[in-house]
Amino acid sequence: MNPVARVAVDVPLAHLDRPFDYLVPERLAAQAVPGCRVRVRFNGLLVNGFVLARAAASEFAGGLQPLTRVVSAEPVLSAEVAGLARAVADRYAGTLADVLRLAVPPRRAAVEREPLVPPGVPPSDRLSAGTWQRYVGGPAFLAGVTQGRSVRAVWTAVPGDTWCVEIAATVAACLAGGRGALVVVPDARDVARVDAALGAALGPGRHVALTADLGPAKRYRRWLAVRRGVVSAVVGTRASMFAPVGNLGLVVVWDDGDDLHAEPQAPYPHVRDVLVLRAHRIGAGALVGGFARTAEGEALLASGWAKALAAPRDVVRSAAPRVAVATDDAVLQSDPAARAARLPSPAIQTARQALAADAPVLVQVPRRGYVPVLACADCRASARCVTCAGPLGLAAGGPDAVPGCRWCGQQATGWRCVHCDSDRLRAVVVGVRRTAEEIGRAFPDVPVVTSGRDGVLAAVPGQSALVVCTPGAEPVAAGGYGAVLLLDGWALLARPDLRAAEEALRCWFAAAALARSGTAGGRVVIMATAGVPAVEALVRWDPGWAAGRELRDRAELRFPPAVRMASLTGTPAGVAELLAGAELPASAELLGPVAVVTSPPGPGPPPGAEPVAERMLVRVSRADGPALAAALKAASAAHAARGSAFSAAARAGVRLDPIEVG
């Protein structure tokens, strides 16, 4: 038996991010298997660790400490996940220990002791290409997955599509080929949907669903079932990107533009990037899907790594709803209902028609706080434009800007409240509740339901109703929505974020895809400026065109994914120290520093707000990405090694390809 155990110790220090060798005492020889959890003495302290490997001898010149304890002989860390975790740590300039904390859930001893549940019934294999037939190259992709080839695709789902069914069919194809599959979706509601589709496609007991809200025991039970090979298919939210599926043959990420796919814990890995890396490392198939297409997805196509999986234009056209843009609002004044609902009259008319046909209407409202509208400071009535009754807002430009109409653009100088004659304005946030009330008043006899942050609906019946919701919380409607109204589109587009247009379009496509086809009467009305590329892409239902544009724009601006970027955030001293210690690649370009606010946007800045932190951006060509990460990792290591020498005033953190920049 090999007497040496190579151990990854759980210490938070970048310069200790490497394996350490320990002697395996005779009594632990059988238990200290690769992948198991151990306790070891590390510089005198007891710390947790994982056995990465057993070896005949150590390279280490000094004497080895013995393993203190084998926590459990369960080999929780597979070789594949260990290798992936190392690669992810390297990619994000982070430590293996940080990634392992995300990848391996805390142990539940009682769960490990439970008897092994026998695997589910082997496939009855009702394999069919099903709706994949509609995609160019769809059946071929499916065949490739079954045959165990490393087929990779960026998939643009046909509007109205039950995407879960395609995902389930692909997973079934993978399992039929004798390999495992992993599906990662943004939220628990999507997990439930895919879970149901997998149940239908695979039969009982062949897959598990992993979500954060399961509770530790349940979660660990299912996770262990995956690790032990009891099941070979997993659907879950972002933490399951590291799920230890054995003989992995397929990874799937749905709606990769959703921010929920970005892990908020160090080293801040992104589901799409991790799954792409994972598939690449082991030659597994990969499917990156959504109704929209991200610039990152487009980059996977542009590099040739993945192939596009989309339906022919005529299929898309006949499946898509008819999209109209509501901007000009001359008609508004003549329509009291429109006025009451704060909606342009084309939107009201479209909703009326759908409701008259006993179809549900979806109303998408940007999240609370996204829409800076103004109200009377005294009586709180919302402030309206005197000519068109559109909502007044402040243009980006601070509180001193003159309020203007969001619809007709007219400046509201000398505004007075029509109710109480006050001349004082205040900013208010309009959320789903308030919007639902206002719209309800415009349609007195129609039931109104809401779906948002508190209380998300999964589905609504196919009857006349108004469904008001925030992006991402749209219920599916039986038979599809007769109309979808996309409110305040300008607000989504105007956000000072580089990804605003892509994100807005993603939200619109996701909602509009729930409408009936145009031939079946499905209509979409978006309140935004016609001719803006994102709006144009929705009208023409062309996600690929938008993504191509987006990627070209990013290339021009030199932003990810066209380049690789790192943000260094911390105290000015910390950032300077980190930069000074980093041997950056020649292509590196420095941007900044800029002051950053660390507190989240809330009810105003705290009294005496001080300049807390600053941020520098470093960008390099994509080819220099690994070198950039390595340089920053080395600098962090040196920084950490000095540690106490430099004061705590010199702190700084590194993030690669951060989601929010701009």
Next chain:
DNA sequence: TCAATCCGTATC
């Protein structure tokens, strides 16, 4: 002469 303290260094 001894001890309290401060750096600097190593962590299998």
Next chain:
DNA sequence: ATACGGATTGAC
């Protein structure tokens, strides 16, 4: 991080 050792400083 945290623990240890060797040098440094201060007080008896």
